[in-house]
Amino acid sequence: MATGWAGDGAVQDQIDATVADAVKRARSRVPRGASLKRCEECGAAIPEARRKAVPGVRLCVACQSEHDKAEAAFSGYNRRGSKDSQLR
Known part of the structure; x- marks a missing residue:
């Protein structure tokens, strides 16, 4: 081919x-x-249930939601480019 x-x-x-x-x-x-x-961002208390459910949790639910939205905005992939443009 x-x-x-x-x-x-x-x-x-x-x-x-x-x-x-x-x-x-x-x-x-x-x-x-x-x-x-x-x-660690806003200082709000993180509920015990969240700390048990997510080991190593650093953010409250509200801050984590904002963090996830910002992370989703940057995907890092050229999803619209042609296959040839991705090979360069």
Whole structure:
């Protein structure tokens, strides 16, 4: 199959790299350590139930929701580009 300037297996290499980056990013966001009793951003109390449910929690529900929205705004992927543009 003709692939232009891309070498054999370049598409699969791109897919593998994308998946590896996503896994690395997800692992880096997993909370570690002891849960905080107060939110590190706003200082609000973090309920005991949340601290037990999410080990290593650092933010209250409201701040975590805002953090998640900001994180979703940056996906890091060129989802609209053609396959050729992603190989460059």
